[in-house]
Structures are given as C-alpha cells and as structure tokens.
Amino acid sequence: MRTRLRLALLATFVIGLVLSGLGSVVAKSPEQRDQINAADRVAQRFEADVDDYVTSAAEKIKSKHDADQDGYPALLKVVQAQIADAPRLRPGRTTAYGREHSNAFKDADNHRASALAPLKDLETYLRTQAIPNSKFIAAGKKLVALRPGTLLGDEPVVNGDPLRKRVLPAYEKARDRMKDQEAPKGAELLRLDLMTYANDIISMTKDGAKKIDEQKAFYFQLGDRPVELFKRLAAMETAIQVQVTQQVEIVAAAQ
Structure with a gap:
C-alpha cells in the first residue's frame, strides 16, 4: 500500500514538473511579447525595404540593358553594384530575446536571398x-572576316613577299588570338573548325607565296568556309543575347 502511495505521489510530482516546464516555455510575459513584436516590426520593415530596393535595381538593370544589349561588361558592373548595395x-531597437523568438526576424534574411536570387543568377551568367563566350565569338569573327584580297590591296603581286608580309601575319595573329580562347561548352567543334580554317589559310598563303616566286599561277580558294563559320558564330551570339534578355526580363518581373 505504501509503495503504491509513493508511486502515485512520484507520478504526480513528475507530471507537475512537466506541466510547470511547459508553462514556462509557452507562457511569455508582456515584456517578452513586446520584444518579439518589436523584432517582428523590424523584420517587416526590412522586407519592405528589400522589395522596394530590388524593384528600383531591376529598373536600373533593364534600362542599362535596353541602352546597350551587347554591353555585357558594363551590365555586369551595374548588376554587381546593385547586389552589393542591397539592404x-x-x-535596430530589438533585443536578443526578441530576435531569437521572432519567426519573422529569423526568416528575413531568407526573404532577402529570395528577392536577390534573379539578380545573382544574371550576375553569374554574365560573368x-x-x-567569356563573347570573347570567343569576337576572336572567331575577326578570323573569318579577314580577306586576302583586302590585305593585299590593289597593287600588283609580282612576287611572294606581299603574301608573306601582309596576309600571313594577319592570319597568324588571328589564329593565335583564337588559340587563346577556351571553347564554350558545346562549341568545341566550332573552335576546332576555326583553328583548322586558320591553319589551312596559313598553309595556303605560304604555298602561294612560293608559287608566285616561281612564276606560277596562284589563287586563294576560301570557298564558303568563312561564311559558314560566321553563321555559326552569329547563331551562338544570338543565343547569348536571348539568354541575357530573358534573365533581365526575369529580374524586371520579379517584383
């Protein structure tokens, strides 16, 4: 009987402790509630400030892009500046207790990250x-834009020196510039074709200079290779323009 009584008293004591503990966790004093509310208000104002800022930043980014749709380095600077200056x-006037127990305050940084995500996606794609892909395209365009006839000018070619002094250096420089560029993902074959084209023209120029020195007929035969290569470069350039425009529109529509 005594054992049962002791167990009953012990159980009552334990339950009392548990309930008391729950009461201390759930119940908050008016002062504590005020601290939480203060943190909530700071978080709410912050989120509103972030939304207003991103709206303004989006307008600046879109305006910059609309003014120069191919000016990616300048656009990147604007985007990076807007990200860096975000609130x-x-x-503020909050307490550690209020910040720790305010769900709004704890979620505020997540709101900021979500609001800035489209800007950061654009920044990453540009950078x-x-x-870098535009640099590859520019190097390729400079190569295929070269024309031996333009480099030689209107003067009669009576020996191989004009080919060696005017045509050969121009193509070698363009080839070296192309060689310094890494192929964008998916453009490895295009880079190979550009390098092959450059090497073929260089070999053709050397052979032509030798033939002219030997008083033999020689004509540059480029065929449609430079035109076809240019079309592939232009298609790649258009794809970049479309992607940048889409991401700018996403930034503008985010708010």
Whole structure:
C-alpha cells in the first residue's frame, strides 16, 4: 500500500514538473511579447525595404540593358553594384530575446536571398558565360572576316613577299588570338573548325607565296568556309543575347 502511495505521489510530482516546464516555455510575459513584436516590426520593415530596393535595381538593370544589349561588361558592373548595395538586416531597437523568438526576424534574411536570387543568377551568367563566350565569338569573327584580297590591296603581286608580309601575319595573329580562347561548352567543334580554317589559310598563303616566286599561277580558294563559320558564330551570339534578355526580363518581373 505504501509503495503504491509513493508511486502515485512520484507520478504526480513528475507530471507537475512537466506541466510547470511547459508553462514556462509557452507562457511569455508582456515584456517578452513586446520584444518579439518589436523584432517582428523590424523584420517587416526590412522586407519592405528589400522589395522596394530590388524593384528600383531591376529598373536600373533593364534600362542599362535596353541602352546597350551587347554591353555585357558594363551590365555586369551595374548588376554587381546593385547586389552589393542591397539592404542588410540590422538589429535596430530589438533585443536578443526578441530576435531569437521572432519567426519573422529569423526568416528575413531568407526573404532577402529570395528577392536577390534573379539578380545573382544574371550576375553569374554574365560573368561565367556571356562575357567569356563573347570573347570567343569576337576572336572567331575577326578570323573569318579577314580577306586576302583586302590585305593585299590593289597593287600588283609580282612576287611572294606581299603574301608573306601582309596576309600571313594577319592570319597568324588571328589564329593565335583564337588559340587563346577556351571553347564554350558545346562549341568545341566550332573552335576546332576555326583553328583548322586558320591553319589551312596559313598553309595556303605560304604555298602561294612560293608559287608566285616561281612564276606560277596562284589563287586563294576560301570557298564558303568563312561564311559558314560566321553563321555559326552569329547563331551562338544570338543565343547569348536571348539568354541575357530573358534573365533581365526575369529580374524586371520579379517584383
């Protein structure tokens, strides 16, 4: 009987402790609630400030892109500046207790990250793809834009020196510039074709100079290769323009 009584008293004591503990967790004093509410208000104002800022930033980014749709380095600077200057959550007139127990305050940084995500996606694409890939395209265009006849001019070619002094250096320089560019993902074959084209013209120029020295007939035979290569480069350039425009529109529509 005594054992049962002791167990009953012990159970009552334990339950009392548990309920007391729950009460201390759930129940908050008016002062604590005020601290949480203060943190909530700071978080709400911060989120509103972030939304207003991103709206303004999006307008600046779109305006810059509309003014120069191929000016990726300048656009990148604007995007990076807008990301760097975005508002950051500050404690303000809050307490550590209020910040710790305010769900709104704890979620505020997530709201900021979500609001800035389209800007960061655009920044990443410009920095890692649009700009380096555009350099590859520019190098390729300079190569295929070369024309031996233009380089030689209107003067009669009576020996191989004009080919060696005017045509050969121009193509070698263009080839070296192309060689310095990494092939964008999916453009490895295009890079190979551009390098092959450059090497073929260089070999053709050397052989032509030798033939002219030997008083033999020689004509540059480029065929449609430069035109076809240019079309492939132009298609790649258009794809970048479309992607950048789409991402700018996503930024503009995010708010």
